Amino acid sequence: MKCAEGIEARQVxxxxxxxxxxxxxxxxxxxxxxxxxxxxxxxxxxDNCRKPFRLDYIKSPPIAEFHTDLASWLDMDACRVxxxxxxxFQAVCQGLVSKGDxxxxxxxxxxxxxxxxxxxxxxxxxxxxxxxxxITADAAAETIERxxxxxxxxxxxLFVEGVDYQFGNHHDVQxxxxxxxxxxxxxLYNGAYTVGILPVSGKELGVDFVIGSGHKSMAAPAxxxxxxxxxxxxxxxxxxxxxxxxxxxRTFGIKxxxxxxxxxxxxxxxxxMASFPHVKERVLNWxxxxxxxxxIIDAFSAIEGTTIISEMPRRHTLTRIDTRxxxxxxxxxxxxxxxxxxxxxxxxxxxxVIPGAxxxxxxxxxxMTKAQAEYTAxxxxxxxxxxxxxxxx
Amino acid sequence: MKCAEGIEARQVxxxxxxxxxxxxxxxxxxxxxxxxxxxxxxxxxxDNCRKPFRLDYIKSPPIAEFHTDLASWLDMDACRVxxxxxxxFQAVCQGLVSKGDxxxxxxxxxxxxxxxxxxxxxxxxxxxxxxxxxITADAAAETIERxxxxxxxxxxxLFVEGVDYQFGNHHDVQxxxxxxxxxxxxxLYNGAYTVGILPVSGKELGVDFVIGSGHKSMAAPAxxxxxxxxxxxxxxxxxxxxxxxxxxxRTFGIKxxxxxxxxxxxxxxxxxMASFPHVKERVLNWxxxxxxxxxIIDAFSAIEGTTIISEMPRRHTLTRIDTRxxxxxxxxxxxxxxxxxxxxxxxxxxxxVIPGAxxxxxxxxxxMTKAQAEYTAxxxxxxxxxxxxxxxx
Numbered sequence: 010m011k012c013a014e015g016i017e018a019r020q021v022x023x024x025x026x027x028x029x030x031x032x033x034x035x036x037x038x039x040x041x042x043x044x045x046x047x048x049x050x051x052x053x054x055x056d057n058c059r060k061p062f063r064l065d066y067i068k069s070p071p072i073a074e075f076h077t078d079l080a081s082w083l084d085m086d087a088c089r090v091x092x093x094x095x096x097x098f099q100a101v102c103q104g105l106v107s108k109g110d111x112x113x114x115x116x117x118x119x120x121x122x123x124x125x126x127x128x129x130x131x132x133x134x135x136x137x138x139x140x141x142x143x144i145t146a147d148a149a150a151e152t153i154e155r156x157x158x159x160x161x162x163x164x165x166x167l168f169v170e171g172v173d174y175q176f177g178n179h180h181d182v183q184x185x186x187x188x189x190x191x192x193x194x195x196x197l198y199n200g201a202y203t204v205g206i207l208p209v210s211g212k213e214l215g216v217d218f219v220i221g222s223g224h225k226s227m228a229a230p231a232x233x234x235x236x237x238x239x240x241x242x243x244x245x246x247x248x249x250x251x252x253x254x255x256x257x258x259r260t261f262g263i264k265x266x267x268x269x270x271x272x273x274x275x276x277x278x279x280x281x282m283a284s285f286p287h288v289k290e291r292v293l294n295w296x297x298x299x300x301x302x303x304x305i306i307d308a309f310s311a312i313e314g315t316t317i318i319s320e321m322p323r324r325h326t327l328t329r330i331d332t333r334x335x336x337x338x339x340x341x342x343x344x345x346x347x348x349x350x351x352x353x354x355x356x357x358x359x360x361x362v363i364p365g366a367x368x369x370x371x372x373x374x375x376x377m378t379k380a381q382a383e384y385t386a387x388x389x390x391x392x393x394x395x396x397x398x399x400x401x402x
Numbered sequence: 403m404k405c406a407e408g409i410e411a412r413q414v415x416x417x418x419x420x421x422x423x424x425x426x427x428x429x430x431x432x433x434x435x436x437x438x439x440x441x442x443x444x445x446x447x448x449d450n451c452r453k454p455f456r457l458d459y460i461k462s463p464p465i466a467e468f469h470t471d472l473a474s475w476l477d478m479d480a481c482r483v484x485x486x487x488x489x490x491f492q493a494v495c496q497g498l499v500s501k502g503d504x505x506x507x508x509x510x511x512x513x514x515x516x517x518x519x520x521x522x523x524x525x526x527x528x529x530x531x532x533x534x535x536x537i538t539a540d541a542a543a544e545t546i547e548r549x550x551x552x553x554x555x556x557x558x559x560l561f562v563e564g565v566d567y568q569f570g571n572h573h574d575v576q577x578x579x580x581x582x583x584x585x586x587x588x589x590l591y592n593g594a595y596t597v598g599i600l601p602v603s604g605k606e607l608g609v610d611f612v613i614g615s616g617h618k619s620m621a622a623p624a625x626x627x628x629x630x631x632x633x634x635x636x637x638x639x640x641x642x643x644x645x646x647x648x649x650x651x652r653t654f655g656i657k658x659x660x661x662x663x664x665x666x667x668x669x670x671x672x673x674x675m676a677s678f679p680h681v682k683e684r685v686l687n688w689x690x691x692x693x694x695x696x697x698i699i700d701a702f703s704a705i706e707g708t709t710i711i712s713e714m715p716r717r718h719t720l721t722r723i724d725t726r727x728x729x730x731x732x733x734x735x736x737x738x739x740x741x742x743x744x745x746x747x748x749x750x751x752x753x754x755v756i757p758g759a760x761x762x763x764x765x766x767x768x769x770m771t772k773a774q775a776e777y778t779a780x781x782x783x784x785x786x787x788x789x790x791x792x793x794x795x
Contacts, residue, residue, distance in 0.1 A: 013433035013676035016463050018440040021449060035444020040406035042442055045669065047411040049438050051428020051617030051624050056414060070409050092485035092625050095662045103521060108501075116647065120654040124663050127645045128496060135649040224444030224668060231444050231668025232485055232625070252520045254509065256528040261513040266521050269488040270514050275617055275624025276438065276669055283406035 021360060026381050029361030030174075030327055030371040034206055034226035037280060041228055044283035045276050053275050061263050064271035064278075065089060075282045076272075082289060083204065083219050084212040085237035089247065089265075090273040090281060094201045094222040097236035098125035100267035101166065101197055101218050104246040106131040110165040111156045113194070115144045115180075117173035122199065131165065136185075141320065142176045144169065146184030153192050167194050171203040171214075176319040177327030177371075186215040195242065201225050202327060204235070205288045206375065207295040217242050223277065228284035233277040301382035302326040302374040308386035313399040314338065318369065326375040337367040339396040350392065357388040414753060419774050422754030423567075423720055423764040427599050427619035430673060434621055437676035438669050446668050454656050457664035457671075458482060468675045469665075475682060476597065476612050477605035478630035482640060482658075483666040483674060487594045487615040490629035491518035493660035494559065494590055494611050497639040499524040503558040504549045506587070508537045508573075510566035515592065524558065529578075534713065535569045537562065539577030546585050560587050564596040564607075569712040570720030570764075579608040588635065594618050595720060597628070598681045599768065600688040610635050616670065621677035626670040694775035695719040695767045701779035706792040707731065711762065719768040730760040732789040743785070750781040 012018035021027055022036055037045065048054060048070075057069045065076045080088035091097050098121060106112055108130040114122050116138040126133045136144050136152040149167070156164055167189040169182050186196040197218040203209050204221030205228065211219040223233025238246055247268065250261045264270040272278070306323050309315050314334030317323070336350050343349040347365040354362060362370060374382060393400050405411040414420055415429055430438065441447060441463075450462045458469045473481035484490045491514060499505055501523040507515050509531040519526045529537050529545040542560070549557055560582045562575050579589040590611040596602050597614030598621065604612040616626025631639055640661065643654045657663040665671070699716050702708050707727030710716070729743050736742040740758040747755060755763060767775060786793050 012436040012440040014679050016437055016676055019446055032445040037442045043405040044409055045438055045442050047405040049430045049435055049623050051622060052425040053412055099662060116650045120657060121663050123645050123654060124643055124659055127643060127659050133645050135647045137649045229444060230442050250517055250520055252516050252526050254528045256530045257509045261516060264513060264517060266517055269492060270517050283409055286407050
């Protein structure tokens with residue numbers, strides 16, 4: 010079925026149980042879909058833009074209120090919506106990092122954090138992970154010391170992931186923030202896998218910036234995200250324009266440089282807003298999500314030769330798994346090779362695993378019902394049994 | 403009617419003839435609306451992302467092909483889609499402008515061009531407009547000379563608007579580009595009011611960068627836009643990441659720094675793509691759009707005391723008008739004051755003028771049928787007559 014010339018209508022979540030590692034937190038709510046339809050047109054949110062002419066001041070639709078609500082929901086003082094988490098990283102780097110400044114990232118940092126640092130010509134330096142794939146406060150302290158020694162200056166910023174994209178592991182954000190602050194290094198919390206998924210309090214974490222992803226974890230269309238900060242940093246990060254037309258004498262009001270003038274517009278911010286009441290609700294049900302995840306983890310643990318690489322017990326629905334000694338063994342001799350696995354999953358109505366992947370791969374159970382989790386767990390067990398793998402009772 | 407909790411469903415173009423200066427080129431086509439519904443979910447376009455894992459390489463949906471088509475449609479060598487024209491300005495500035503570099507803008511440049519320059523700490527310098535609100539090649543040459551003299555270095559970049567946002571006037575882009583190139587200054591063409599509205603050939607204009615706005619002029623959802631360039635500048639502007647994880651040794655493939663890794667995602671790029679065949683078609687009907695515009699311009703010209711401030715005859719559908727000696731005279735004594743005008747327009751089913759505006763304001767007739775243009779022209783005449791203004795036969 011085509012939705013436009015040369016474009017197939019996408020029907021993934023309509024027709025299958027999706028366990029894609031990056032997609033499940035960004036599926037629209039029904040309200041977001043309705044808002045997307047109502048606000049599809051380009052400048053749809055600008056009907057009631059009045060002085061001082063800035064998008065985050067618009068009252069109808071209630072964009073101004075949404076900004077305030079986001080900040081207080083995250084226990085921060087100020088928030089802006091941006092075209093994706095990466096644009097939040099970029100905004101903070103623009104405000105705090107100068108050419109040649111070292112910036113601390115971690116061995117589990119997402120590539121967009123590196124690129125944000127690179128975009129302002131900073132020097133990314135990693136905190137190593139330990140044997141359990143954890144970023145610890147001790148490792149942070151050692152890295153800061155090492156960087157100060159080798160670069161001759163204090164890092165301008167430290168990034169830390171609440172939950173990383175590689176293992177879905179939690180890290181000691183509080184401890185790391187304390188260490189960083191003892192060197193007066195501001196701390197950016199990458200909440201791409203947490204904000205909108207589980208409860209997040211910037212104040213409790215003790216961080217200076219909270220970044221969230223709308224399209225990854227807030228049931229919003231892409232590109233969307235947010236950057237929240239404290240009163241201490243808001244003026245610096247959200248600095249208003251200071252340039253002037255040298256011939257016309259024009260100045261540009263209260264437009265913010267790091268926001269490129271106006272914040273996220275149109276369909277993206279409206280989808281985010283329409284989902285927000287549901288997102289606030291769903292983070293409170295995080296325990297149910299973990300329980301569903303564990304149903305599937307238990308199934309994998311029963312399949313001989315399968316190892317969960319992520320921390321155990323699981324504290325997130327994103328999991329990295331090693332099936333080299335189980336499903337990949339089957340692939341060695343199967344006529345479909347590695348594709349047997351995703352093909353078998355497809356027949357059972359499960360999607361979201363990269364076709365051909367049977368070695369080390371990731372899945373995310375977020376947003377399932379318990380019945381779907383049980384069905385999915387049983388499907389993995391069935392595929393194992395059908396292909397001669399040993400399954401514990 | 404609400405589309406979600408606390409959010410009124412927008413019904414502007416469904417219920418009225420819209421002459422908003424910035425909205426009319428960004429209304430979705432029916433195909434774009436269908437694509438928006440099919441691709442609403444966050445990571446909707448990433449189902450078939452395979453090595454080398456970059457969004458503009460995705461073949462299904464045909465995003466890779468769309469990028470190639472955009473470049474050739476604009477007579478340029480390479481193109482990327484970005485979250486709005488402003489992010490295109492920013493990308494070019496990131497690639498070409500260093501701290502303290504002078505950058506030439508014009509007296510009619512949009513504020514987002516200034517902010518893009520400010521974001522990389524460049525020094526914006528304006529080419530003055532002449533008495534006819536034109537930016538001329540002579541003025542460009544004088545400005546370049548002045549800036550070289552006062553700043554002691556050649557400007558790193560020159561911005562010029564194909565059609566400016568203040569008057570909707572065309573400017574001598576070819577002549578200005580020739581002058582800039584004689585100083586080896588690369589030229590950025592701001593096509594926010596032209597790309598997607600009228601035929602644009604970067605080659606014919608002789609420019610190095612073409613920037614377009616999806617949500618302003620390509621019937622696409624916000625935020626969306628494009629940056630196109632020549633083979634000469636593509637490697638510099640679309641430079642791939644060069645950083646490395648110092649502990650993990652990780653590198654990040656062919657992700658482009660100025661694109662923040664991946665180009666425009668989800669609903670925004672899909673809306674742009676679905677509208678594209680229609681957009682290619684509509685730019686060829688520009689003469690019909692101008693003819694409709696002139697029907698309304700003729701009406702205004704018949705209302706005593708009304709002056710068209712934009713260049714005449716009109717060569718664009720965006721027009722700046724001075725009604726201080728016509729409708730604003732009425733406002734002086736009308737019990738609704740300035741609001742009488744938009745109120746009267748509202749009763750006739752016409753929207754898009756800022757409530758209360760009766761002095762100097764703008765409108766855009768783009769996308770009307772001839773019948774709608776005639777109706778709108780008649781409505782302005784009626785309101786003039788009903789309020790005692792003299793209307794020529």
